[in-house]
Amino acid sequence: MTSLLQQLPDTRPAGGAALDQILIASGSATLLTALLLLLGYGHRTGRIKLLARLAERSEHSWFLRGLPGWAALPMQLAFGSLVLALLGMYWDISLHITQGRDEGPLANIAHYPILFGLFGLFTAGMLAIVLPLGERPGRAAVRITRDWYAPTSGILLAGAGFYALLGFPLDDVWHRIFGQDVTLWGPTHLMLIGGAGLSLIALALMEREGRFVRTGRAETMLACYVRRGMIGGGMLAGLSVFQAEFDFGVPQFRLVHQPLLIAIAAGCALVVARMWVGRGGALFAVGFYVLIRGGVSVLVGPVIGELFAAVPLYVVEALCVEVAAVALLRRPLVLGTVSGLLIGTIGFASEYVWTQFAFVMPWTPDMLLEGVLMAVVGGVSGGLLGALLVCALRGELPSLPVRRVVFGGALLAIALGITNGLIGTAPAGVRATMALDQRTGQADVRLDPPAIAQDPTWLAVTSWQGGTLKVDHLRRIGDGHYRTNASVPVGGMGKTLLRLHDGRAMLAFPIHMPADAALGLPELAAEPLFTRDGQPEWQVLQRETKLGIPPWLWVSASLVVLACSVALVVSLGWGAQRVSRAISGPPTARRAKHRAVRVARLADGTA
16 A cells, blocks of 8 residues: 555645645744733733742752843743754754655644744743843843833844744745745745754853843852853754755755855854853863754654764864964954864864765765865854854953954855855756666666766765655766666655766756656656756755746845844844943943953063
8 A cells, every 4th residue: 555655646735835724823823922922911010920930940940040030041941942943953854855845834743843942932032021020131131111121132032033933934935936945945944943043142142141130149150161051052053953954965055065064153153162161161062062963863863763864073173172262262353263264174174084984975075175165264254253252242342343344254254155055057968878777776877978977076866755865876887887886766756866966066867756746747757778868956856946936036035034134143243232332331441441451461462
């Protein structure tokens, strides 16, 4: 029966979700939001004591001791929500790789931990906003009414959670217009990941705001060290989610994209951890990252029974930051730059070796030079952004012109690097002739022209979305002549294709494609001997994407997502500056403090 069902054409919707699922999801979200508002109103009016009791209890948590309840309770909830959302995201990505598109948002079990996790993140921010009663939570607080002040970090945390949640309804709209883009790097998918990942910046600001106005409760240095180290490790885990397609072995963009993303995450999170946590902070953050990120891979893989996602190490990168900090700790921007350079070179070399053992798509000499350049750009940019964040947390931001140049320049360099990694070409006139061995199921492949894959980044047969993932790297027999190492799946609901990535060229040769009734596509069968023309790889991997969409519509929709993303990033920058000014004190006090720091640096020769 299973075999017969696999031969039926795919009838799952290829556009937006069914109306009933939209109504159920919208109704549930409205109900939860109403309950949250009711709880907040009850707390502000004194009619409901639940939040006050929970906040008081959270102050006694060991690693949150020393923080006021309006910071401790939201941080507790945010940590748990982020871990839950991280589990759901990797589970969801694994399901899309093995099963393909969803029946609908409520039909995918992995969507539930994502939704609850992101709503918990939004709730944590809202709690920080409503909890302070009869007090102004620090000089950075924002006035809402005559006697109600909300911490800046709480507003930012709620904004990051809302931004991530907004990705769900926008994702359905995107699918209706452009089809289901089964790639992590769909614009609305990046909203979900970006909101969760960048919320760690809001958490760092909340920790600093809360500690600045701490209630006097005893706090151990170890608790502060662990708390901040967890934030640094969480930041590393959040920024690493962008690499998930490479972790699973189905990257849809050029391989040089991966070292760029690894270096950005390492540069930003590890510089923050070392400068803010203290000696060994970068190593502690990596240890916490491996615990959380590795634990998620084990849960999704062996425990739940889905795919196992490889884990970048970051250990050598952490050591590079620790070594650089020995001499440059008092020069944050220089430390960020030097750490980024070390991450982009020594760190790149260590990850290069690690990918040979741990990743489905290992790094190859073909991408070596460009990969190092991309890693250096990512490492330096991430390191500078991390250094700026810590300067804000210390109340020691550089002058306005300097921080504008550093902040804007780093973001521009990251944007250019990402753009470079996403741009691929599809050379015309490339063909692949394949002969399937009827006894072993292996394929004999000849490429025309033969020189197209002299030294490829990858040349592999990939079979996915048929219940499992199989990647078989071809071995070279002769000039333009290759052979698979195992049998090629050519039946059922799985999509099987030959993938070629060489430089900027990214081509796909479909081998077997099942019939898809929702898309109106017939089955593409694999004969014993056949020839396929090379196609742009994304068109084969993202078969559900609608073609013929007016360019202006794609640009307009992308600009809407970009505007939301820019608004979040700018808001976080604004919040960091506001908290920094509050920590520094009034303008006269800030000037005196800066003069004292300058004199001290001149005295010990570090100016």
